[in-house]
Amino acid sequence: MKETNYQYIIAGAGAAGLSLAIHMIESGLSNDKRILIIDKTTKNENDRTWCFWETGKGKFEECVIQQWEQVSFISPKFHKKINLLPYRYKMIRGIDFYEYCKNKISKHQNITIVQENIVAIYAEGKVKTVKEEYNGQFIFNSTQINKTKDGRYHQLLQHFKGWLIETEEETFDTSAATLMDFTIEQKNECRFMYELPLSKTKALIEFTLFSESLLKEEEYEHELIDYISKKHPQLKYRITEKEFGIIPMTDQPFNAYEGGKIIHIGTAGGATKASTGYTFQFIQKQCDAIIECLKNTTSFEEINQIKPRRFYFYDRVFLRVLREKKEPAFKIFTDLFSRLPDSLPFKFLAEETTLMEDVRVLRSFNKSLFAGAAIRQEITKKLIKPVQ
Ligand SMILES: Cc1cc2nc3c(=O)[nH]c(=O)nc-3n(C[C@H](O)[C@H](O)[C@H](O)COP(=O)(O)OP(=O)(O)OC[C@H]3O[C@@H](n4cnc5c(N)ncnc54)[C@H](O)[C@@H]3O)c2cc1C
Known part of the structure; x- marks a missing residue:
């Protein structure tokens, strides 16, 4: 008979769900627990790239494919190469992260991953999927189930289209990542470009906006073509990967814990910084706080307090x-x-x-x-x- 009772259920195996599983493994907390991880997808695709900054070596250092001690900021009348130390700006490809985590998890027989679509999560500790109903002592949820936008709060979007491009000529300066280049038409919005060099011949170039509504697909592409041709005239390149993303920028409160057996994590648990969209580094802080609560059997209310x-x-x-x-x-x-x-x-x-x-x-x-x-x-x- 299929096991349906678990101590911990992790609903959603993205950045937050898999990070939490790794934090549980590395803290030893998972050793005597039966843990179920549920995601509707296989996580076999490179669906996103995470950049973030941290000091020293992080938990996912093995997945970092590039890091920079310097970043450039460029605006129409100002240009600065910023020395980030003690921070480093790091890049992790989604697929490397998913594989790294799944590989670690597969060494623990008490942790099961299933690919199922969750249709409901109940505060009393139940997760209903299209196939099964599971019971958990605690449910760590990173899906957007039961999350709705509240019009009383600011609801901006960070939306972006990125191209990973490869060139034949040595083109990019790998000593610094361009974090924000505002020398593009602003059209009364907040619009900028990233240029993240992975090597002298390979870079992720991303057109990003902070605004209330999305553009048509061809507009993102047009801006990318225009930027590359102005910044690197005559450059011959080929696009090897594309990425599109939307990150909510909202002050709507998404508390991690609101009572019951559900603890919301990741974007669903308020880990996305409203003013920047950066989430990955805050997910790690949230996971640390969860591990502390579980270890010390203190109230999950503490997770709501980690951000001053x-x-x-x-x-x-x-x-x-x-x-x-x-x-x-x-x-x-x-x-x-x-x-x-x-x-x-x-x-x-x-x-x-x-x-x-x-x-x-x-x-x-x-x-x-x-x-x-x-x-x-x-x-x-x-x-x-x-x-x-
Ligand atoms: C393209 C892109 C690039 C980003 N880049 C950065 C960056 O550079 N730096 C940064 O800090 N942040 C970045 N972010 C923001 C944020 O870090 C990511 O969105 C991050 O993945 C959030 O983690 P999460 O676990 O909350 O959500 P997700 O990683 O999206 O995980 C949620 C998981 O839940 C699963 N799921 C959802 N619904 C169901 C269901 N009904 N049943 C079963 N499973 C379900 C999904 O398949 C998914 O795997 C980016 C976001 C995107 C979209």
Whole structure:
């Protein structure tokens, strides 16, 4: 008879689900537990590339295919190569991560992975798939089941199209990744390019927007062609992979724990930073917190507290500033990167700064712009109306 009772059920085997499984294995927590991992897909495709910054060696260091100590920031009147140390900007291909995790998991007979479509998750500890009903002492959910958008909050999108290109000539400078290049037409939006060199002849080039609605597919492609031809005139290249992504940028609260037996993880558990879309590094912090709760049998409420409250406020105000469009987005980022010591903006965006450092970062921005947005944000609180 098929086993349907587990101590832990991990619903969704993406970045958060598989990270949590690895954190459980490495902490020894999984040793005496029966764990079930459910995903509707096989995770056999390179469906995304993660970039993030961290100090030292991370848990998934073996999957890192490239890392940079320097990143470039480029805007119309300002260009800076930023020394990131003690951070390094790292890149992991989805497929390498999935294979690495699945390989580790396969060495543990008490962990089962099934490919099934989940149709419902119940607070009392049940997961219903199209084939089966499973019971778990705790369910760690990274699917979007039961998640709906709430119009009272800012709902921006980070959307992007990336091409992995290969060239015959040596073209790219591998010493630095271009994190944001704003020297493209802004069209009254926040639009920039990434150029992430994997070698002198291979780079991931990505056209990214922070805005309220998507473009037509050909518009992303047109911008990529235009950028490559201007930055690297006459370059002959072939596209070897394509990536398209949408990351929610919202201040809508997605608590990891709201009682019962379900703990939400990853984007579903609020791990996506509203103002940047970066998630991977916050997933790792969330996993650390879950492991601590499980080890010490403390309340999962603690997972809701890992992000200092003030960072929610900064993100919310930043989303308002972006939506109100009183100043071009590239100017805001130019202030951030031109007025502060190299790695401080990254420490701030990783939510690792002290209050004193926050003050220094906040002073780098246009004060009246941000103060005005902060006041309007406080006044409207949860009754956000569409920006006119
Ligand atoms: C293309 C792309 C690129 C990104 N790049 C970066 C980046 O560079 N840096 C960064 O920090 N963040 C990045 N992100 C944002 C974020 O890190 C990723 O979205 C990350 O994968 C989120 O992890 P997650 O586990 O919450 O969601 P996912 O990784 O999407 O995992 C959710 C899993 O649940 C499964 N699932 C969903 N519904 C069901 C169901 N009904 N039944 C069974 N299984 C289900 C899915 O198949 C999936 O495997 C990117 C996102 C995208 C889309």
